Amino acid sequence: MSRIQIEGLTRRFGDVTAVDGISLDVADGEFLVLLGPSGCGKSTLLRMVAGLTPPTGGRILLDGRDITSAAPRERDLAMVFQSYALYPHLTVAKNIGFPLRTRRRRDPRIDADAKVAEVASVLGLEDLLDRRPKALSGGQRQRVALGRALVRDPGAFLLDEPLSNLDATLRTATRAELTDLHRRLRSTFVYVTHDQVEAMTMATRIAVLNGGRLEQVGTPEEVYDAPASTFVAGFIGSPAIGLLPARLSSVDGALRAVGDGVEVPLGAGEDHGRDVLVGVRPEHLRLGAGDVQFRGTVRHVENLGGEEVAHLDVGAGRIALRGPRPLDLAVGDPVALTCDPARVHLFSATGGRRLVRTPSRDTVAA
Ligand SMILES: Nc1ncnc2c1ncn2[C@@H]1O[C@H](COP(=O)(O)OP(=O)(O)O)[C@@H](O)[C@H]1O
Ligand SMILES: [Mg+2]
CATH class of the missing domain: 2.40.50.140 (Nucleic acid-binding proteins)
Structure with missing residues (x-):
């Protein structure tokens, strides 16, 4: 169960208001895509939800609990970055199992090997468990990064442009895999992208951001068929309206x-x-x-x-x-x-x- 309520969330960096009073209610099990051009505040918004950037205003509730100033590890959320951030000296198995190390210290009953094997099979990584990241393709590295999030069984996944380092063919294939994964896990996904095709194909709802503000939230059909502004109309659809x-x-x-x-x-x-x-x-x-x-x-x-x-x-x-x-x-x-x-x-x-x-x-x- 993970409902994420964002209420009037704001973040300023000096004179720049990166996120400007955004309110969003992400239902449990949704695949919500934050869509907008570079610099519109997507990453800052996601990082505030993850607990990596403190807000300058507003609140975040997770299943009704105020987590605005909770530490990242107290949030039951897993974040996946564009850069993968894998440990180069660790094998795939160790990379995936890494988040379990601290957990096992608290609860020795956790069977890390079984959990890693389960996640590897979900992501089709069984044959790569002994490799190191440098011996993997970009798509495989991305899957390992996802595995490291999956192994924690988080209430929600926060993904920041996870496909943007992949080539076009692989991006299309991975889109379908992610949609399938979401369907099987039934977890909440909050997914950041500047790519309108990713948003249209994967989202249950799209939140379109522009200059730190929310332009429109709706299903892919709603934002495409009834854009709330010329910005949304022009940003979604190719060739443009x-x-x-x-x-x-x-x-x-x-x-x-x-x-x-x-x-x-x-x-x-x-x-x-x-x-x-x-x-x-x-x-x-x-x-x-x-x-x-x-x-x-x-x-x-x-x-x-x-x-x-x-x-x-x-x-x-x-x-x-x-x-x-x-x-x-x-x-x-x-x-x-x-x-x-x-x-x-x-x-x-x-x-x-x-x-x-x-x-x-x-x-x-x-
Ligand atoms: N740590 C920071 N210090 C100063 N300015 C920042 C910082 N992080 C983001 N910004 C600014 O906030 C705005 C939104 O950035 P960001 O959230 O990264 O946008 P997006 O992810 O949509 O490309 C940009 O103008 C960016 O330069
Ligand atoms: Mg970003």
């Missing part, structure tokens, strides 16, 4: 967002002169005419093998179209695009927060 400037206006009670090359009917409503950003994901656009209209010029076409991506200038904005190859578009071509109105995202041009249609009030609101 197109964001086009437009202005709300009403004619005879019909609300529209209109910009240079942009025409989006929004149903019945009154709103005048508000500046917005119209967002559409590349896979939701299609060539042709419809109620939603975008007119642009092809700037660049990329062949992804199975699909093509066309990057287009629409007024002062950019938008990408993704579809089956060949799209039959050439640089400089004028293009008309449309999409399902339900796929259009609206954001405030000031502040970038998502605007939601509220039909009852015939308007859009933040």
Whole structure:
């Protein structure tokens, strides 16, 4: 059992506020991913949960118990770092069993060898137990680092970019292994990454951080389908969502967002002169005419093998179209695009927060 409640957690380093009043409730058994660009405070947040960095404000509760100032070893949490931090002079077995040495001193009944063997079999390391870290591949070292966390049977695992030293193929394979491990262990995982694909594929929920603040928390579907801000919309999804400037206006009670090359009917409503950003994901656009209209010029076409991506200038904005190859578009071509109105995202041009249609009030609101 490990529920982790983070309440208004803050950490300042001199003038830098690395983590700025973040609150998060991580349920028992969740795979929560902290996602954001480099420097947004992910590691600092995780290190505060681990007890490695003291907060300058806020509280951390573990299963209801306040652990804000508890020592790391009193927290029943195991941390795995990007750098693995293995002991080079110890074998795989000794590295995995290392955390048990102090435990055995307190409780001699612990059968360290059996525990190491069990963990090694969970991670497929049985044949490597006598090797030293330098005789292992990056992926194997990462598994040993995980083993050292597993052997402690912690209530929760804290992982800081554990796959970022692996090459692309191995990263994909290890993603699936970690997801599988989480399913079998049913423990709480808090996983830090800047990689949106890792977040989308592994998380039960994603917490998106930006500049030390929480932008949005939700399931992968929620953050992808209903991003709370232009930051979240732009950070998740590749190629990135197109964001086009437009202005709300009403004619005879019909609300529209209109910009240079942009025409989006929004149903019945009154709103005048508000500046917005119209967002559409590349896979939701299609060539042709419809109620939603975008007119642009092809700037660049990329062949992804199975699909093509066309990057287009629409007024002062950019938008990408993704579809089956060949799209039959050439640089400089004028293009008309449309999409399902339900796929259009609206954001405030000031502040970038998502605007939601509220039909009852015939308007859009933040
Ligand atoms: N020990 C430290 N001393 C001073 N500044 C730090 C320290 N650790 C982190 N920071 C600063 O805090 C911010 C967040 O850093 P970090 O948590 O490492 O971000 P992330 O893990 O998302 O890349 C950065 O501006 C970083 O320079
Ligand atoms: Mg970091």
